[in-house]
Amino acid sequence: MSIQESLVSFMKEQAYKPMNAKELARVFDIKKHEFEEFLKTLSFMEKDGIIVKTRTEHYGVPERMGLVIGKLQGHQKGYAFLIPDEERPDVFIPSSALNGAMNGDRVMVKILREENEGKKCEGEVIRIIERFNNTVIGVFEDNKNFGFVVPDDKRIYHDIYIPKSCFKGAKAGQIVIAEITKWPDKRRSPEGKVIDILGKKGDKGIDILTIIKKHKLPEKFPPKVESYAEKISEEIPKEEYSRRVDLRNLKIVTIDGEDAKDLDDAISIERLTNGNYRLGVHIADVTHYVKDKNPLDKEAFKRGTSVYLIDRVIPMLPKKLSNGLCSLNPKVDRLTLSCIMDIDKTGNVVNHEIYESIIKTSERMTYTDVTKILRDKDEKLIKRYHNLLEEFSLMEELCNILYKKRISRGAIDFDFEECKIILDELGKPIDIKPYERAVANRMIEEFMLVCNETVAEHMFWSNTPFVYRIHEDPDLEKLNHFNEFVHNLGYVVKITKEIHPKSLQSIVEGVKGKKEETVINTLLLRSLKQARYSPECIGHFGLAARYYCHFTSPIRRYPDLMIHRIIKEFINGKINDKRSVRLEKEVEEASNQSSDMERLAEEAEREVDDLKKAEYMSDKIGETYEGIISSVTAFGLFVELPNTIEGLVHISTLTDDYYIYDEKHLCLVGERSKNIHRLGDEVKVIVDKVDLDAHEIYFELLKEEENSNNDHIHSEGKGDQSEVTEFIEEK
Structure with a gap:
């Protein structure tokens, strides 16, 4: 066992109380000539978020101090979620508690409120361990004396301020790469400089090139x-x-x-x-x-x-x-x-x-x-x-x-x-x-x-x-949520501590060819963990x-x-x-x-x-399609067409009643009419609008009286899936 592993194991013991470097050195029998190297190890572990140093210079592991380490997942509205390294629920981070952290950053979060009575676990970023966005891709806007880059990734909700001396010849409307030179804080947006101009928005291939650059994928071999x-x-x-x-x-x-x-x-x-x-x-x-x-x-x-x-x-x-x-x-x-x-x-x-x-x-x-x-x-x-x-x-x-x-x-x-x-x-x-x-x-x-x-x-x-x-065994809590939903449709899953895939397979087989097939399969897939690579053989x-x-x-x-x-x-x-x-x-x-x-x-x-699907639908505004409700949220319904294109019917467009979200049964219920829009329902929709920047498609439900009068309804051809060699992994 390495010294790092030994330190972590020691600090995780129930009896451990935070110690300073000299106290830890005595416990681990660190000789005088080894002490400088030992301090470097502690410093490295602290920078990497493996251990935490308090104001009094005592060391401990994050989980024993009410702290969680993980990756930040931003939202375009300004708040974020921490996706923890350890197996525990995500943590909601309000915009006021981000403290300069951005989407993708590896951070340390202090838990302010544990999950309770339907309220999500909430926290505050107290340390940014590793920055993710050294560069940002977006549309350059020129404001004469200064410029700014509007990030293509909507999870980065800050615009990047660009001083006039750092334009590098960029013109308004061009897609550029900006390098961040000053990170954001509570009072200031990030600052940067243009380091590359990719081209004008709408030029051939620029859209996919932007995504390649955004994800930092390699374009050429060295x-x-x-x-x-x-x-x-x-x-x-x-x-x-x-x-x-x-x-x-x-x-x-x-x-x-x-x-x-x-x-x-x-x-x-x-x-x-x-x-x-x-x-x-x-x-x-x-x-x-x-x-x-x-x-x-x-x-x-x-x-x-x-x-x-x-x-x-x-x-x-x-x-x-x-x-x-x-x-x-x-x-x-x-x-x-x-x-x-x-x-x-x-x-x-x-x-x-x-x-x-x-x-x-x-x-x-x-x-x-x-x-x-x-x-x-x-x-x-x-x-x-x-x-x-x-x-x-x-x-x-x-x-x-x-x-x-x-x-x-x-x-x-x-x-x-x-x-x-x-x-x-x-x-x-x-x-x-x-x-x-x-x-x-x-x-x-x-x-x-x-x-x-x-x-x-x-x-x-x-x-x-x-x-x-x-492919690890599924999380029982997620499976129980899934079970609650399918139970309402007349399906039963026997869930025990050691769930066998055959129990879930029986559901998949039972819904084949039925209208709820896609919905139930999608919900089940979301209840399962993602497959991954590992040195340990624990099965699939x-x-x-x-x-x-x-x-x-x-x-x-x-x-x-x-x-x-x-x-x-x-x-x-x-x-x-x-x-x-x-x-x-x-x-x-x-x-x-x-x-x-x-x-x-x-x-x-x-x-x-998603980009190309949105682009495909952008010239089909006003056209009518048949689809199935594939997801229900508090803000509306997602409808999937047979060709896999999915669009949102926002709750504000359901004007025939005031609809309430029933989370347990995954449906929207009309307060007065008791109309129900539930997962798996077949519906007819009109293409309302397309947001190409966000790669989002918006539908409106076709009203009953319009259904009978509509002569032209698209029914995109159905077909089977190709090359799903490992269905769990490809999804």
């Missing part, structure tokens, strides 16, 4: 990384052919979307003489090129994941690797890591092997074509791919077996609709249509899931440090899996790349005690960094989607 990638030989070394298992004689195919360029997984399948299936999942061996701590590895660790933003990808690796050397393109030799599984007729993996291999894929298939072959019996495609028909048929058989097994053990299979946003050459959205989660998508989904489980269990029993994908609740990891996408996810490296070292006997100790630290760092970067990528992807 020259050192690009140069390193370019120097990698495209020739596979001769020794790799001799040391690896040669699988080039197998029929191996990739099955991906039409637009995919980074093909990192391929499939082979055959029926064994005993009737079992032999499924091969072959994953690009990215670690052959991205060695531990080389420039490519360091950059991939920093990025954590590839980010997909409708019309562009911010890749984790340079294109030479992601679209070239590591992509399992057809009819070329490629280095892979293969997991070969023998699976019986009930879906059990009865035998498996994991080894380094070399493959040559037979075809680059698409979800669309494989679905047309299996579901639609497309004669043209059947003729073209006649040599693979037996394999596709076996894949469909095995997919159904694996799905049945997964559902029988209690995996929760949400079937949310996702959409594809189609842009024109100017970047304007021209269509939003649902993805189809067809047979081919489901096949790859099931094969990747069983492979990830098999690899995770294999490495768990090897007792080697590893990066697992975990949503998948009802005891062992789970991410093995199948090393081109676009750092954890997959790292565990490939660990697996290769393990199967080649290179992990000794010394390496194992080093790996423990690396695995923890990678888990934390990758989880953080995944959240950041999700936030950016969601924001780009």
Whole structure:
């Protein structure tokens, strides 16, 4: 145990009373020549918010002093919420108690009032541990003698004051990046200087570029990384052919979307003489090129994941690797890591092997074509791919077996609709249509899931440090709220201290095809925790899996790349005690960094989607649509259209009565008429207005008498979700 861990453990003891540095030094037997270093450790821990120093220079842990550490989440109205590091409710911070803290800052908060009788826990920022917004993106406004930047992120409610000498040529209406030079306090807004001009609002690509900059996502690879990638030989070394298992004689195919360029997984399948299936999942061996701590590895660790933003990808690796050397393109030799599984007729993996291999894929298939072959019996495609028909048929058989097994053990299979946003050459959205989660998508989904489980269990029993994908058990309080709501709709969930996913799965299965399906699934999803990466193997609740990891996408996810490296070292006997100790630290760092970067990528992807959905609806003011009430709040109703676009019906537009919010039943009730607007209700709405800056869409409910007279009601096409390989995580 390190000195930091020992100090924290000691200070958390019930009998501990705050001590000064000399008293702590005596307890920990710190020698005179070690005292200066000990003081530095205390100072570092204090700056990081791990411990607190009082005015009398005594030390303690925050939680024993009525203090909470966490990240600040701002609101455009000026107040904020503290999202605590520890497992405890969020803390409301009024604008008067922010004391100069801004959205995203890591802060220490003093609790002023605990949660009581419906009133939220309230606090005051007493220390800003780490600033988040060193730069702010927004619209520049010129006021002759000075300027200011109106932040694009509405959670930063201060405008940034810009002295005239710091304009850097910026003109009114331009999108700029401002660096903060003076932080805000109770009496003063933040001050800054313009450091970059991105362009004029409305220019092609500026909207998405603004989001990229706002989230501090990388745009280009450093020259050192690009140069390193370019120097990698495209020739596979001769020794790799001799040391690896040669699988080039197998029929191996990739099955991906039409637009995919980074093909990192391929499939082979055959029926064994005993009737079992032999499924091969072959994953690009990215670690052959991205060695531990080389420039490519360091950059991939920093990025954590590839980010997909409708019309562009911010890749984790340079294109030479992601679209070239590591992509399992057809009819070329490629280095892979293969997991070969023998699976019986009930879906059990009865035998498996994991080894380094070399493959040559037979075809680059698409979800669309494989679905047309299996579901639609497309004669043209059947003729073209006649040599693979037996394999596709076996894949469909095995997919159904694996799905049945997964559902029988209690995996929760949400079937949310996702959409594809189609842009024109100017970047304007021209269509939003649902993805189809067809047979081919489901096949790859099931094969990747069983492979990830098999690899995770294999490495768990090897007792080697590893990066697992975990999904913790849900919070019982949130589940009880969910249970109260579904109980009113006639559904029952048996909630105990050790809730099993099967209890929740029965609800998901029970609402399939019903009007309340989307609403109940959404509420349930909000009751669950988010999946994350961890060195600890504690299982995946949503998948009802005891062992789970991410093995199948090393081109676009750092954890997959790292565990490939660990697996290769393990199967080649290179992990000794010394390496194992080093790996423990690396695995923890990678888990934390990758989880953080995944959240950041999700936030950016969601924001780009919201932006383009708002833009799509901006020329549809006055048009009428059918939708479903997807959320109810004290300030109104959210209505979701079948193409996943969501808009707010503000309570002020419900003019037929005065409506009261019933939080328990999640509905608005008319005080006089007793009209009820509840979750899941089907409604007709008119597009009222669109706020492009806030990416918000506003609807008005169509009155009953207008319904019958309205000749033109849009019914956006329904469809299935695509590629929800891990439904819990993607949402």
